[in-house]
Amino acid sequence: MAPTKSQVLDIARKAIDIFAKHGLKCCLTGGVASQLYGVSRTPSDVDLVVLTKSYGQETLKEILAIADSRFYLVPSKTMFATYKVLWYRLTEGSYAYTKTHIRALYDCKVDILVPEGDMNIPDVPHARITTRSGLPLMPLIPQLLLKLQAWSDHRAATQSHLRMKQYVDVRDIDALLAIAVREGARAEDARKEDDGWLAGSAFRVAEARLSSFIWYGSPASASLWRKLGFTVA
DSSP states (O other): OOOOHHHHHHHHHHHHHHHHHTTOOEEEEHHHHHHHHTOOSOOSSEEEEEOOSSSOHHHHHHHHHHHOTTEEEEEOSSTTOOOEEEEEOOOSSOEEEOSSOEEETTOEEEEEEOSBGGGTBOOOOGGGOEEETTEEEOOHHHHHHHHHHHHHHHHHOSSHHHHTHHHHHHHHHHHHHHHHHHTTOOHHHHHOSSSOOSOHHHHHHHHHHHHHIIIIIOGGGHHHHHHTTOOOO
């Protein structure tokens, strides 16, 4: 049984409040941010960007686990990985057993992310953060670019369960595109060099992915990308 929408949002608020007590600003991305923008799919986990260069991801996870015992860490199932996976405890008594750890079956996974790194997450200026339902969100344009990157990564994945996620990504991106156009979002607003927060290279990479997305994922989306100001071949 997946966490409910209210449970996921409550977990997000708890994490954001704990980081705020440490003087750290955050913004939500992934499925939670998309849902708060208006995408209908209920997310099953929390993706939270902590806007800091002073702490690494593992330290940030430990901050949550120390502050609230319902946040807990388990070893990654990926062979030779040294990082731990953060969960939030929702249930007691029903457990999943692996060779390395035990965790409750219906708990909620919490991904803590930091700017840059392998996912090309932008270091969003605090003034650019969007707020919905009292929660801070990744601005619409970079949120779209990150969803596009997720689609590309899932499509190229070797594991079948990850490849299947590309179809969910297409539905989310199409819905988010329509919302962005309706709200008047424009690519050039995020592309402006005056505060230097979203590099032009991010747009060049995104526009290179667009051709593949339109061809293989959503041919009908081309006109919406153009309305946002993206160059579509």
